[in-house]
Amino acid sequence: MIISFISQKGGVGKSALARLIAVEFAREGWSVKIGDLDTGQGSTVNWKSRRDMNGVKPEIPAEKYATVKRAINDAENFDLMILDGPAFAERGGLDMAKASDLVILPTGYSLDDMPPQIETAQDLEKSGVGLEKIVFLFCRADASEVEDRDARAYLKRAGMSVFDHVLPERPSIRQAHNNGKSASEVSAKSVRDKVLLLAQEIANKLTKKQEG
Ligand SMILES: Nc1ncnc2c1ncn2[C@@H]1O[C@H](COP(=O)(O)OP(=O)(O)OP(=O)(O)O)[C@@H](O)[C@H]1O
Ligand SMILES: [Mg+2]
Numbered sequence: 001m002i003i004s005f006i007s008q009k010g011g012v013g014k015s016a017l018a019r020l021i022a023v024e025f026a027r028e029g030w031s032v033k034i035g036d037l038d039t040g041q042g043s044t045v046n047w048k049s050r051r052d053m054n055g056v057k058p059e060i061p062a063e064k065y066a067t068v069k070r071a072i073n074d075a076e077n078f079d080l081m082i083l084d085g086p087a088f089a090e091r092g093g094l095d096m097a098k099a100s101d102l103v104i105l106p107t108g109y110s111l112d113d114m115p116p117q118i119e120t121a122q123d124l125e126k127s128g129v130g131l132e133k134i135v136f137l138f139c140r141a142d143a144s145e146v147e148d149r150d151a152r153a154y155l156k157r158a159g160m161s162v163f164d165h166v167l168p169e170r171p172s173i174r175q176a177h178n179n180g181k182s183a184s185e186v187s188a189k190s191v192r193d194k195v196l197l198l199a200q201e202i203a204n205k206l207t208k209k210q211e212g
Pocket of ligand 1: 007009010012014015016043086139167168169170171173177183
C-alpha cells in the first residue's frame with residue numbers, strides 16, 4: 001500500500017506525519033519505507049541518520065528518490081510505502097496521489113492554510129483522484145475549541161473530510177524529531193497518548209480501505 005502526505009506549503013507537518021506513521025506501522029510488524037521526495041533537503045533521510053546514530057528502534061528505512069515514479073516502483077517491496085512530499089508538489093503531487101491508497105493533506109487552522117489545500121484537493125479530484133481517498137488533517141495544532149469547530153465547518157462546506165484527531169504543536173515533538181524520534185516517541189505520556197490516537201485513526205482509515 002502507499003500513503004502520501006502532500007501540501008504546496010512548506011512546514012505544515014508532512015514529514016512529522018510520515019515519521020509517525022512509519023514508526024507506528026513498523027511497531028505493528030509491517031515492513032515500511034519512507035520515500036523522501038524532498039530531494040533538496042532530504043530532511044527525513046537526515047532524520048533517519050539521527051535515529052540510527054542514537055540507536056532508536058525500530059529502524060526505519062528511508063530513501064531520497066529523485067522521481068515519484070522510482071518511489072512508486074519500490075513500493076511493491078514493502079507492506080507500506082510512505083511518501084513524504086516536497087513543498088510545491090505540483091505535478092509530482094498528482095503522481096503521488098494517483099498511486100496512493102490514502103492521501104493526507106496536512107493543514108493549519110487559518111485562512112492562509114486551508115484554502116490552498118482545498119484547491120489542491122479540488123485539482124486532484126479534477127485529475128481523477130477520488131475525494132474518498134483524500135483526508136485533511138490538522139497539524140501542528142494549537143487552536144481553541146471554537147477555532148477547531150469553525151475550521152472543521154469550513155472544510156465540510158468545501159466538501160472535504162477531516163480526521164477527528166489532530167497532531168498537536170508541542171516543543172517535545174520538535175525535540176523528538178531532533179533526536180531521530182517520531183511524535184509518538186516523546187517521553188510525555190499525555191502527548192504520546194494523543195498522538196497514538198491520531199496514528200490509530202489513520203491506520204483504521206487505511207486498513208478499512210484495504211478490506212473494502
Ligand atoms: N507537532 C509538532 N510540534 C512541534 N513541532 C513540530 C510539529 N510537527 C512538526 N514540527 C516541526 O516543524 C517543522 C516543520 O515540520 P515538518 O518538517 O514536518 O513539515 P513539512 O511539511 O514536512 O515541511 P517541508 O515542506 O519543508 O518538507 C520541523 O522543524 C518540525 O520538527
Ligand atoms: Mg518535509
